[in-house]
Amino acid sequence: MPRRTVYLDHSATTPTDPRVVDAMMPYFTEIYGNAASAHHVGRRAEQAVEDARERVARVFNCKPSEVVFTSGGTESDNLAVRGAAFKMGHQGNHLITTPIEHSAILRTVEQMAQYMGFERTILPVDHTGLVDVEDFAAACREGTTVASVMYANNEVGTIEPIPQLAAMAHEHGAVFHTDAVQAAGQLTLDVKALGVDMMSISAHKFYGPKGVGALYIRDGLSVLPNQSGGSHENNRRGGTHNTPGIVGLAAALELAYAEFPQRTAHYKHMRDLLIERVLATIPNAMLTGHPEQRLSSHASFIFDGVDSNTLIMHLDLKGLAASSASACKTGNPEPSSVLLALGYPREQALGSLRLTVGKDTTVEDIEFAVDVLAETIPRLTHARHP
Ligand SMILES: *Cc1c(COP(=O)(O)O)cnc(C)c1O
Numbered sequence: 001m002p003r004r005t006v007y008l009d010h011s012a013t014t015p016t017d018p019r020v021v022d023a024m025m026p027y028f029t030e031i032y033g034n035a036a037s038a039h040h041v042g043r044r045a046e047q048a049v050e051d052a053r054e055r056v057a058r059v060f061n062c063k064p065s066e067v068v069f070t071s072g073g074t075e076s077d078n079l080a081v082r083g084a085a086f087k088m089g090h091q092g093n094h095l096i097t098t099p100i101e102h103s104a105i106l107r108t109v110e111q112m113a114q115y116m117g118f119e120r121t122i123l124p125v126d127h128t129g130l131v132d133v134e135d136f137a138a139a140c141r142e143g144t145t146v147a148s149v150m151y152a153n154n155e156v157g158t159i160e161p162i163p164q165l166a167a168m169a170h171e172h173g174a175v176f177h178t179d180a181v182q183a184a185g186q187l188t189l190d191v192k193a194l195g196v197d198m199m200s201i202s203a204h205k206f207y208g209p210k211g212v213g214a215l216y217i218r219d220g221l222s223v224l225p226n227q228s229g230g231s232h233e234n235n236r237r238g239g240t241h242n243t244p245g246i247v248g249l250a251a252a253l254e255l256a257y258a259e260f261p262q263r264t265a266h267y268k269h270m271r272d273l274l275i276e277r278v279l280a281t282i283p284n285a286m287l288t289g290h291p292e293q294r295l296s297s298h299a300s301f302i303f304d305g306v307d308s309n310t311l312i313m314h315l316d317l318k319g320l321a322a323s324s325a326s327a328c329k330t331g332n333p334e335p336s337s338v339l340l341a342l343g344y345p346r347e348q349a350l351g352s353l354r355l356t357v358g359k360d361t362t363v364e365d366i367e368f369a370v371d372v373l374a375e376t377i378p379r380l381t382h383a384r385h386p
Pocket of ligand 1: 071074077104154203212
């Protein structure tokens, strides 16, 4: 174990806030009922679930009945795209998405195209990761049912023009889903302002517990359950409620928006310091993603001539926890598919590094990270094997 650990991988996951853990605790022990039970023991759990639903709905600016609890971002994404597309089968079978989505969307769309007869358009993105509204409009056609574009990208932090894209989808009679997993806690989740029909979030990305998420589904839009079973979640998701997790999600979301101005200002301060120091100190560093339209916690770089897997290993030995591409791809020697989609050559896409700050990141953490990078990168440059 290194002497000091600096965690700059908050896009992969965050620690659960102790206040959130406190809110969850009673629901493991005293209030252990099944929220679907008819007796008072179950009813207490049901009240907690419904209270959590109301609190999430307040942040989403929607009705509580429009919030479905799931097992996380992956399940929310699956339920949105597959669930809506199956129900809209009579209207068509064309899906639209982007090449920079999380695999929870990309693999789902891929599977639907390969095994279920759906057609798909994977939109291009520009060098900063932005989807063009005109390209999106041109991809909409007769039979387009579901379009899914992420709110903010997990690898490069770029924020997409969601209200414009959602409006365009509606002009063409399609429903619009956004994966807001990275955006939650950093951007507004007001579904009316965004104009979206469905929106996914995951608690562990905003200081909540792992294994619980939510999906907003606009009133009047029907989805086929992915997880069929009991009539839970108004027949949209079968399975006994994860009461402690749901309570934790609501508590974490409420805290994130109650502390929104302070947290996002702190993220920006830490991130800007990090970007400035890295670009000033390390000669072969480039910032990836959009220079301004990016998540406030998010810094992503290419170090030309460096192999990111080797780099991450060396950083880890010195106590700096960082990532390349997305956490789900760690150990994969392939270049980041997101950076390839942004138009970077394979050589450069192999040298990506993502550093994401959190609410407890300090100036000392940033200075430590920059020092570690500055001593590690020159030694690894051009050490890559062809
Ligand atoms: C983390 C993440 C997911 C997956 O969420 P899980 O709760 O880990 O399943 C989906 N989309 C994006 C953009 C993510 O960052």
